[in-house]
Amino acid sequence: MVEIPLTHSIVLAAVLFLLGLVGLLTRRNILFMLMSVEIMLNAAGLVFIVGSSRWAQADGQVMYIFILSMASAEVAVGLALIVQFYKKFNTLDTDAASKLKG
Amino acid sequence: MNMADLLWIIVAMPFTIFLVLAFLGKKLSANLTAIIAISGTGTSALLTILLGWSFLGSPPENYSLSSHLWEWMNAGGLITSMSLRLDALSLVFIFVITFVGFLILVYSTEFMRNEEGYARFFAYMNLFIGSMLILVLADNLLLLYLGWEGVGLCSYLLIGFWYKDPANGYAARKAFIMTRIGDTALIIGLFLLFTEFGTLNIADILSAAPEKWASGDPTARLAAFLLLGGAVGKSAQLPLQTWLPDAMAGPSPVSALIHAATMVTAGVYLIARTHTIFELAPLAQNAVAIIGATTLLLAGFSALTQRDIKRVLAYSTMSQIGYMFLALGVGAWSAAVFHFMIHAFFKALLFLGAGAIIMVLHHEHNMFKMGGLYKKLPVIFWTFLIASASLAALPVISAGFYSKDLILWETFASASGGTQLWFLGYIGAFITALYTARMVFVTFFGKTKIEPTQRPGLRITLPLVVLALFSFAGGFIELPHTLGHVQVFSGLMQHALPHLEIRDVAESSELVLQIITGLTSLIAVGAAYVLYIRRRSWTDSIRNSTLVIQIHRFWNLGWGFDTAYDTLLVKPIVYLSRINKNDVVDLISLGLSKAMVYFNKLLVYTQNGKIRWYMATIALGAILTLTISILL
Amino acid sequence: MILAGLIFTLLIGGLFAGLLERRFKGIAKWISLLALLFNMGQLIRIWLGYSRNFLIGTNEKMYLVLRKPWIPEFGIEFHLELDGLGLVMVMLTGFLGLLSLLVSWNHVSKKVGFYYFNLLWTLAGIMGVFLAFDLFLFYLFWEVMLVPMYFLISIWGHSNRTYAAYKFFIFTQLGGLLMLLSLLGLYFIQGSESGVYTFDYWKLLETSIGPAQSSWLMFGFIIAFFIKLPVLPFHNWLPDAHAEAPTAGSVILAGLLLKTGAYGLLRFVIPFFPEAAQSFALPAMILGVCGILYGAKLAFAQTDIKRLVAYTSVSHMGFVVIGIFAFNTLAMQGVIMQLVAHGLSTGALFILAGILYERTGTRDLEKLGGLWASVPRMGTAGLILVLASLGLPGLVNFVAEFMILAGTFTASKLIAAIAALGLVGAAIYSLRIMQKVFYGTEKSKTSISDLTFMETIIIAAVVFLLLFLGLYPSPITKTVAPSVQEIISNTEKVKIGEVHQILYEEITLEAANGDH
Numbered sequence A: 001m002v003e004i005p006l007t008h009s010i011v012l013a014a015v016l017f018l019l020g021l022v023g024l025l026t027r028r029n030i031l032f033m034l035m036s037v038e039i040m041l042n043a044a045g046l047v048f049i050v051g052s053s054r055w056a057q058a059d060g061q062v063m064y065i066f067i068l069s070m071a072s073a074e075v076a077v078g079l080a081l082i083v084q085f086y087k088k089f090n091t092l093d094t095d096a097a098s099k100l101k102g
Numbered sequence B: 001m002n003m004a005d006l007l008w009i010i011v012a013m014p015f016t017i018f019l020v021l022a023f024l025g026k027k028l029s030a031n032l033t034a035i036i037a038i039s040g041t042g043t044s045a046l047l048t049i050l051l052g053w054s055f056l057g058s059p060p061e062n063y064s065l066s067s068h069l070w071e072w073m074n075a076g077g078l079i080t081s082m083s084l085r086l087d088a089l090s091l092v093f094i095f096v097i098t099f100v101g102f103l104i105l106v107y108s109t110e111f112m113r114n115e116e117g118y119a120r121f122f123a124y125m126n127l128f129i130g131s132m133l134i135l136v137l138a139d140n141l142l143l144l145y146l147g148w149e150g151v152g153l154c155s156y157l158l159i160g161f162w163y164k165d166p167a168n169g170y171a172a173r174k175a176f177i178m179t180r181i182g183d184t185a186l187i188i189g190l191f192l193l194f195t196e197f198g199t200l201n202i203a204d205i206l207s208a209a210p211e212k213w214a215s216g217d218p219t220a221r222l223a224a225f226l227l228l229g230g231a232v233g234k235s236a237q238l239p240l241q242t243w244l245p246d247a248m249a250g251p252s253p254v255s256a257l258i259h260a261a262t263m264v265t266a267g268v269y270l271i272a273r274t275h276t277i278f279e280l281a282p283l284a285q286n287a288v289a290i291i292g293a294t295t296l297l298l299a300g301f302s303a304l305t306q307r308d309i310k311r312v313l314a315y316s317t318m319s320q321i322g323y324m325f326l327a328l329g330v331g332a333w334s335a336a337v338f339h340f341m342i343h344a345f346f347k348a349l350l351f352l353g354a355g356a357i358i359m360v361l362h363h364e365h366n367m368f369k370m371g372g373l374y375k376k377l378p379v380i381f382w383t384f385l386i387a388s389a390s391l392a393a394l395p396v397i398s399a400g401f402y403s404k405d406l407i408l409w410e411t412f413a414s415a416s417g418g419t420q421l422w423f424l425g426y427i428g429a430f431i432t433a434l435y436t437a438r439m440v441f442v443t444f445f446g447k448t449k450i451e452p453t454q455r456p457g458l459r460i461t462l463p464l465v466v467l468a469l470f471s472f473a474g475g476f477i478e479l480p481h482t483l484g485h486v487q488v489f490s491g492l493m494q495h496a497l498p499h500l501e502i503r504d505v506a507e508s509s510e511l512v513l514q515i516i517t518g519l520t521s522l523i524a525v526g527a528a529y530v531l532y533i534r535r536r537s538w539t540d541s542i543r544n545s546t547l548v549i550q551i552h553r554f555w556n557l558g559w560g561f562d563t564a565y566d567t568l569l570v571k572p573i574v575y576l577s578r579i580n581k582n583d584v585v586d587l588i589s590l591g592l593s594k595a596m597v598y599f600n601k602l603l604v605y606t607q608n609g610k611i612r613w614y615m616a617t618i619a620l621g622a623i624l625t626l627t628i629s630i631l632l
Numbered sequence C: 001m002i003l004a005g006l007i008f009t010l011l012i013g014g015l016f017a018g019l020l021e022r023r024f025k026g027i028a029k030w031i032s033l034l035a036l037l038f039n040m041g042q043l044i045r046i047w048l049g050y051s052r053n054f055l056i057g058t059n060e061k062m063y064l065v066l067r068k069p070w071i072p073e074f075g076i077e078f079h080l081e082l083d084g085l086g087l088v089m090v091m092l093t094g095f096l097g098l099l100s101l102l103v104s105w106n107h108v109s110k111k112v113g114f115y116y117f118n119l120l121w122t123l124a125g126i127m128g129v130f131l132a133f134d135l136f137l138f139y140l141f142w143e144v145m146l147v148p149m150y151f152l153i154s155i156w157g158h159s160n161r162t163y164a165a166y167k168f169f170i171f172t173q174l175g176g177l178l179m180l181l182s183l184l185g186l187y188f189i190q191g192s193e194s195g196v197y198t199f200d201y202w203k204l205l206e207t208s209i210g211p212a213q214s215s216w217l218m219f220g221f222i223i224a225f226f227i228k229l230p231v232l233p234f235h236n237w238l239p240d241a242h243a244e245a246p247t248a249g250s251v252i253l254a255g256l257l258l259k260t261g262a263y264g265l266l267r268f269v270i271p272f273f274p275e276a277a278q279s280f281a282l283p284a285m286i287l288g289v290c291g292i293l294y295g296a297k298l299a300f301a302q303t304d305i306k307r308l309v310a311y312t313s314v315s316h317m318g319f320v321v322i323g324i325f326a327f328n329t330l331a332m333q334g335v336i337m338q339l340v341a342h343g344l345s346t347g348a349l350f351i352l353a354g355i356l357y358e359r360t361g362t363r364d365l366e367k368l369g370g371l372w373a374s375v376p377r378m379g380t381a382g383l384i385l386v387l388a389s390l391g392l393p394g395l396v397n398f399v400a401e402f403m404i405l406a407g408t409f410t411a412s413k414l415i416a417a418i419a420a421l422g423l424v425g426a427a428i429y430s431l432r433i434m435q436k437v438f439y440g441t442e443k444s445k446t447s448i449s450d451l452t453f454m455e456t457i458i459i460a461a462v463v464f465l466l467l468f469l470g471l472y473p474s475p476i477t478k479t480v481a482p483s484v485q486e487i488i489s490n491t492e493k494v495k496i497g498e499v500h501q502i503l504y505e506e507i508t509l510e511a512a513n514g515d516h
Helices: A006-026 A030-055 A061-090 B003-024 B029-059 B088-111 B118-138 B142-160 B166-197 B201-212 B217-232 B245-248 B253-259 B263-273 B275-280 B282-305 B309-329 B335-360 B378-392 B399-413 B419-444 B457-478 B488-493 B508-536 B538-543 B547-554 B561-579 B587-602 B610-632 C001-022 C027-056 C084-103 C111-132 C134-157 C163-192 C201-205 C211-228 C238-245 C247-272 C274-279 C279-303 C307-323 C329-360 C376-389 C396-411 C414-436 C453-471 C474-515
Strands: B065-075 B078-087 C064-071 C076-084
Touching: A006 B610, A030 A061, A030 B457, A030 B610, A061 B245, A061 C001, B003 B029, B003 B065, B003 B587, B003 C064, B029 B088, B029 B118, B029 B201, B065 C329, B065 C396, B065 C474, B078 B088, B078 B118, B078 B399, B078 C474, B088 B118, B088 B253, B088 B263, B088 B335, B088 B488, B088 C453, B118 B142, B118 B253, B118 B263, B118 C274, B142 B166, B142 B201, B142 B217, B142 B245, B142 B253, B142 B263, B142 C396, B166 B201, B166 B217, B166 B245, B166 B419, B166 C414, B201 B275, B217 B263, B217 C084, B245 B253, B245 B309, B253 B263, B253 B309, B253 B610, B263 B275, B263 B335, B263 C211, B275 B282, B282 B309, B282 B419, B282 B547, B309 B399, B309 B419, B335 B378, B335 B399, B335 B488, B378 B399, B378 B419, B378 B457, B378 B508, B378 C076, B399 B419, B399 B508, B419 B508, B419 B547, B419 C076, B457 C211, B508 B538, B538 B547, B538 C376, B547 C134, B547 C211, B561 C279, C001 C064, C001 C076, C001 C111, C027 C084, C027 C474, C076 C084, C076 C111, C076 C134, C084 C111, C084 C329, C084 C453, C084 C474, C111 C134, C111 C247, C111 C396, C134 C163, C134 C247, C163 C201, C163 C211, C163 C238, C211 C274, C238 C247, C238 C307, C247 C274, C247 C307, C247 C329, C247 C474, C274 C279, C274 C474, C279 C307, C279 C414, C307 C329, C307 C396, C307 C414, C329 C376, C329 C396, C329 C453, C376 C396, C376 C414, C396 C414, C396 C453
Parallel strands: none
Antiparallel strands: B065 B078, C064 C076
């Protein structure tokens, strides 16, 4: 098995993270924003996995499981909020929901 | 009954009547109100005469009576009580207050008959008489101050009695506030005396003062000047005199009682009462004489130019009190009190007469619109004439001659007086006779311009006649060496007030001076006769020159004091308070809250509610942090 | 237990009034009345006992004490004591509380239960402040009186109430915070000194503090009390709060809340920091004098009758400051008289202003005038109260001002003389009220009704007290005499201490000279 160089995985993670960030910043649909957040989370998870395999430690994988569970919880709550959000504003555009501004 | 017990009954009577009228005034009929109103002071007057009789007949120990009622304040070394003390000086005062007060109340029952607030008027009048009695009977300065402020209050209430006219309210407030300025000086004087002596009991202070202070001691001088401040305010002397002419806005009986006979002489009483302090402060005592002499002249000139008959009398009152101050200032204590008494009789009479005239002439105050009244209103004319003779000090036949002559002679002869002061008083006597004669001639002689609507009734004329009797005969209880040498009054006064120190003057000069002053007042009357009856054209031609018009206006407005106070004090203070109505200090906290709101606005931009914006800033922040941590 | 009863009657009464009003309409005011009457009865009973005590001449320092452990870990006790000073203040609280209840009897329309809850809790807080001898407890009551007062202003006040309520709350809270800091400072200094951490008043009194520390700690207290009093640069919350509060609120604010500031100065600042306070005396007196004159000037400028009366409070409280910092018995007695006098007369003036507002719908002096003809009884009441405010002899305000000024005069002639000018100012603004409201030409055509029976009773009660105490102030001066003596003796200890030190130095000098 050919070892994938560490840098490749990190670059991949960085690209994924940036993709997620750009998606978060450019998309106005809250559903897509949630997805972008997921991508960013997974990018972070990827770095953990890579690190874990690089140093042959289980910690990184444990962290990834944490992230995974947290992400699922977040999606559960987030989707529920999105449903309420849609009911209230009849749109999924986040800019419409700036009622909490100071 | 114990004589001392009479004292508090005399004081309590008017207060009781005040309470009765204040609580029940609305429910009583006018006649009943009138009877109740005069009963209290009437009783007090009777009791005073009774008390005076026994006081003179069998004088008590030390020539004083005292009656302790209850302890007023007792804290931190300050012990004052509600105690009354009667001596010869206060006896004269309570006699005048109750007796003249009673006559004026009788007069008022008819005079005020058709006015709204009949009961209110008498309630105030009784409150006044009660307070005035406290003032002169108080055995300590604090109680005196209570009476002092009480009479000031009544003066305020009665000047503004016809409250619907804002001008009356203005005059009332002016009177109260100007006298309050003097009162403040007085109360500071009280603090000083209390700090020095640890007591406010008058007798204690007067007996301790000569031991504590040498003559001319600066503290004594300060105390005397502070007391003088109070006296000057209450007695309408320079420089706090401007309220008195305006105070004529009140009903005429008020002017007679408060602003002629009693309250305005409270200053004279105060100085006479605290004479020891003034004797220890020669500078202050000289100031009293100079203030008196100046006021009597300024007010005399002003009286000469007034057209409103009550304002003539007001300025005349100022001028006559000036004589009393002059007498006090040269140490002629007894003469001052004597003039006070005579003045109370004739000036009350003049005001009551003027009030009656004004009443029957449709509230006309301008005497140049009156005229020819001597046939229409004979009783008023004759009584008014007697009082005027007293005011003008016509020799031998009038009471005023004896009191004023006594002052002039003692001013001349006093160790602290002298020719200059005498001369000022002498000029004043001439002017007094001149304006008095002018007033009488213009009002009663010449053509009738307004027909009187009615003849005043018995309740108005009777007090006039009684007062006329006193204005005529009152002088005979104190006659000079040269004319009979009767010394009833000064014989009484010597128990309360010290003797005059006479400098070395020739015996004969007394007679010479009497003849001079007597002739002078006759000449003045003659001059007025020529100017206002015989040769009206002369007066007119004199009055047409510009200089005379200027001076006339200046005098008429009371030597510009009002204008000066207005521009120097009243206007700046009113202006200052108007521009600072919203309180500059508030700007500090207002500025703080404004700054808070401003910073809040700044921070609000960071919370615009747009999630993507938040994300961008988070990302930016993360990048920034990373960069900084890598670079460093 | 009577002391705790005084406070808890009000607290529990307030709770019941607030809760039961929902169920039984109109019951809240009766419960409040019952609670206040019960308290008044207790107070009169205490006062009778107390006066017997001082009449016989027993020399008991305190009359009533209640100590119960509360949070022993921090040395906090439920500790109430009542001496002459406290008794006078508490009686004033009871009396004015009753008045403020009676004036709101038929005039509360919204949230009735909550209104009476707040009223009683404020009063309870004030009573607690006057009774607490544990500094933590004191601070607690200090806050208890503040919050309900905030609600009273912000819910039942006039048009600009929210602003006024905020301002009032922030100012007092700021002061309270500084006081808390000083209080904790005192607590820790005393604790580290003696090893026993306690908030007990008497223990803390024994703390010896260095001069620098003591002046810092003193300023914490002083600012809190100066804001409350209020003294010149901190006074500007007062006109807003007084003018916007409902009538009962104004009565309590002017009559009682301001007094807690003066009480604090007397009870805490002077005994705790006698030296620091004496070195601060001159600036404090100058502030007081400025307050007298500045307050009078502002009162003169106002056109809103409630604001006018509010500024007169600033002026009158200036006398309190100079009296306290004159450090002598006479002035101190005068200060307590002034607290009573001002509480009664200004409270009643606010009641009268409330009645006027209710009848005419305006508080603007320019729109009023000539009311004497239609409402003579109200006019008479106004006249007497105005005369009280200008310090006419015969009314208790004069007794107070005279004592203060005479006492101050022995301490500083100039300060007393300038302060006496305030009497002229008082005449000017007071008579302006009479002129603008009752005299002059009638401005409005609609005639208004005169005082009702109840209103007459309320005002007459105040007037009677003003007159009675004005002519016979001994019931108060004698009641507070031992307390005043104690406060003064504390400051005199300082003077004696100084003398000792000087003597000691002289002796050592002599000894040094003797060696040669």
